[in-house]
Amino acid sequence: MSQKLLIVGAGEFADIAYEYFTVDSSYTVVGFAVEKEYFDETEKFGLPVVVFEDAERHFDPxxxxxxxAITSTQLNRVRERLIKSTRDKGYTLANFISPRAMVWRTAKLGSNVFIFENNVVQHGVKIGDGCVLWSGNHIGHQTEIGDNCFVxxxxxxxxxxxIGERSFLGVNCTFADNVTIGxxxxxxxxAAVNKSFEEPGxxxxxxxxxxSRVSSYRYFKLKPSA
Structure with missing residues (x-):
């Protein structure tokens, strides 16, 4: 029997998550939840869309x-916040790991991780909660990716x-061995990162x-996390 799944979000990534969970996982998507401020539709793919603040009244945790299913909005802070709120409601957070990805048996994954097709995750890798690995990345052995990163x-x-938490890694970037970023x-x-840059932001x-002379905090108009 398949496990029921609620997708938090209703944008483009939520649409993609619905497709991938439906086709390539044992989960059955039963609905979507959106924060009240953004609630503007009641149905998606024939499934109910509910107000996130009341989600547990409609879908029992x-x-x-x-x-x-939120992308890197506000340097991953929106996804981070909603993961915490969803967990606080009592939900278990599901992962999606594409069957077309190679995730080695010694890799350790957090919760609410989404790994697309053609990723290679090698021996001893650690991937934190809330991370998204879009298609075709190589994550080398013993590398650690902090919570809520977007690759x-x-x-x-x-x-x-x-890789420090909440970091965003752009298309085709490269890291040498033993590199740390804040x-x-x-x-x-x-970008070709051939040495460590441990300062945050x-x-x-x-x-x-x-x-850059401009920090990510200034660029995205954010405050450093506590």
Whole structure:
């Protein structure tokens, strides 16, 4: 018997999550939940859309799991916040791992992780809660990716790297072995990170990557997390 699943969100990523969970998982999507401020439809794909604040009245956390399908909005802070709120409601947070991804048996994954097709996750990798790995990335052995990171597509992260929480990694970026970046980093498209940048909130671009004068906090108009 398949497990019932509530998708938190109703945007483009929620549509994708519905398709992937429906076709390539043992879950059955039973509905969507959206915060009251953004509630503007009552049905999606023939399923009910409910106000997130009242979700547990419609979908019992005892019998329904949930997945927060939100992209990197506000440098991943919206997804982080909704994951906490969904967990506080008592829901178990489901992962999606594409059967077309290679995730080695010694890799350790948190909750509410979404891994698309053609990802390679090697031996000893640790991926935190709320991470999204879009298609075609390489995550090298013993690398650790902090909570609520977003890895775009075709990123290459070599072995023994440390990616700080809530970081965004752009398409085709590359990391050398043993590189650490701080929390809230924004790594631009095709950046080549060949040394560590442990200060939080850096924007890294170029080959070799160098920090921008503008922090990710200023660029996205955010406050550093406590």
């Amino acid at each position: 005892a019998t329904t799991e949930a997945h927060v 775009s597509s075709h990123a290459v992260i070599s072995g023994y790297c440390r 929390a809230d980093s924004f790594v631009g498209m095709a 850096l924007i890294l671009n170029g080959n070799p990557a160098t920090p």
